[in-house]
Amino acid sequence: MRSYLESTARERLQHVLDAGSFEEFIGPAQRIVSPHLAQLNAPVAFDDGVAVGRATLDGQPVFAAAQEGGFMGGAVGEVHGAKLTGLLRRALAERPAAVLLLLETGGVRLHEANAGLIAVSEVMRAVLDVREAGIPVLVLVGGSNGAFGGMGIVARCANAIVMSEEARLAMSGPEVIETANGVEEFDSRDRALVWRTTGGKHRYLLGDCQAIVPDTVAAFRAAAIATLAALGAGPAALSVDALEREHAMLAERIARFGAMRDPLEIWRALGVPAPERVPLLEIDAFIAAAAAHRLGES
Amino acid sequence: METLQYRFERGDKRLASAARLVGVVSSGNLEVLIEAAPLGGACTIDVTTAATGFGAIWGAVMHDFQQRWQLADVRIAINDMGATPAVVSLRLDQAVATMLGEA
Numbered sequence: 001m002r003s004y005l006e007s008t009a010r011e012r013l014q015h016v017l018d019a020g021s022f023e024e025f026i027g028p029a030q031r032i033v034s035p036h037l038a039q040l041n042a043p044v045a046f047d048d049g050v051a052v053g054r055a056t057l058d059g060q061p062v063f064a065a066a067q068e069g070g071f072m073g074g075a076v077g078e079v080h081g082a083k084l085t086g087l088l089r090r091a092l093a094e095r096p097a098a099v100l101l102l103l104e105t106g107g108v109r110l111h112e113a114n115a116g117l118i119a120v121s122e123v124m125r126a127v128l129d130v131r132e133a134g135i136p137v138l139v140l141v142g143g144s145n146g147a148f149g150g151m152g153i154v155a156r157c158a159n160a161i162v163m164s165e166e167a168r169l170a171m172s173g174p175e176v177i178e179t180a181n182g183v184e185e186f187d188s189r190d191r192a193l194v195w196r197t198t199g200g201k202h203r204y205l206l207g208d209c210q211a212i213v214p215d216t217v218a219a220f221r222a223a224a225i226a227t228l229a230a231l232g233a234g235p236a237a238l239s240v241d242a243l244e245r246e247h248a249m250l251a252e253r254i255a256r257f258g259a260m261r262d263p264l265e266i267w268r269a270l271g272v273p274a275p276e277r278v279p280l281l282e283i284d285a286f287i288a289a290a291a292a293h294r295l296g297e298s
Numbered sequence: 299m300e301t302l303q304y305r306f307e308r309g310d311k312r313l314a315s316a317a318r319l320v321g322v323v324s325s326g327n328l329e330v331l332i333e334a335a336p337l338g339g340a341c342t343i344d345v346t347t348a349a350t351g352f353g354a355i356w357g358a359v360m361h362d363f364q365q366r367w368q369l370a371d372v373r374i375a376i377n378d379m380g381a382t383p384a385v386v387s388l389r390l391d392q393a394v395a396t397m398l399g400e401a
Contacts, residue, residue: 008322010319027317027319028317028319028329028331029316029317029319029331029333031331031375041299042299042348043299043323043346043348043377043378043379044323044346044377045322045323045329045377046319046329046331046375046377047319049323068322070322070323070324070327071322071323071324
């Protein structure tokens with residue numbers, strides 16, 4: 001079974017989408033590289049760390065993008081962000097059945113500073129425009145760098161997120177929190193704590209992701225097909241009602257869990273049986289244990 | 299960063315398929331972009347590497363590569379982040395194998 005975590009961005013596209021169907025836009029042969037990195041005398045990549053294009057998924061036409069976590073942690077520079085935004089805007093014109101974003105990223109590429117920040121905000125707006133046009137956006141997170149920073153927000157702007165247990169999703173990364181607030185607040189070297197706080201199982205229990213899968217490319221593919229089929233029943237656009245429900249859910253979450261120090265306490269409060277065993281459970285057993293207790297809509 | 303350029307004449311193996319990219323620009327790794335191009339029968343390799351001062355070793359690895367494959371009308375471009383010579387050789391062979399539909 002091919003690991004999603006260990007695959008490159010291009011391998012993920014090849015195996016999540018229908019075999020041989022991916023047709024890249026602005027491929028590496030065009031050499032559209034970062035102008036900023038060259039000025040800083042830093043290595044560039046011919047695709048600036050992201051592949052975008054069209055394909056089919058289970059026979060349905062889709063657009064897809066995959067970030068390469070190996071290149072600068074999947075961070076978003078000006079060109080990288082423009083490729084994501086361009087893909088989403090092209091989706092408005094060509095109307096695929098869905099847009100898939102295979103995210104693996106630390107967020108903004110700090111070398112590119114404001115250009116990277118603007119790029120991420122443009123991606124967010126473009127995701128919401130695509131949803132407004134009735135086209136669902138699905139995010140897959142399963143790389144070792146997780147999805148952090150502004151791209152963590154992008155992920156939560158999508159219709160649904162599929163994660164593996166190994167995946168992480170959050171705003172500020174562990175080192176950032178420790179640097180800003182001290183090791184007493186968050187010990188970034190405590191890997192078990194980092195995964196309890198940002199990992200796939202916690203996100204699934206809180207309802208921040210809609211599906212959790214074992215770390216195989218085949219499992220991500222199957223979950224992407226199933227999740228898109230489930231999304232097909234409802235509206236893709238973000239409504240004011242949905243936004244207000246989300247705000248109410250978040251307010252309730254802070255009220256219920258805001259004083260707690262560790263996700264373990266949250267799992268216990270949710271009524272998950274044997275919460276200390278949660279990190280050890282295989283995915284099927286975990287989903288069964290979580291079923292009656294997790295928040296959010298599946 | 300250091301830029302190195304190589305040109306080998308008199309190869310005889312041409313590659314037909316569209317441009318391919320193998321590898322990733324990450325620590326100790328490199329990406330290889332390979333494509334067919336009208337170069338008067340030559341094979342050119344442009345290297346951009348983060349590790350400066352290793353021109354002689356690059357030259358030897360590139361020479362061995364061309365000895366193995368005898369490529370003609372092929373353009374190769376490399377972005378390197380400090381890959382070892384063995385990794386560079388394997389990536390180059392992977393690039394050719396991908397073009398030949400063997401990878």
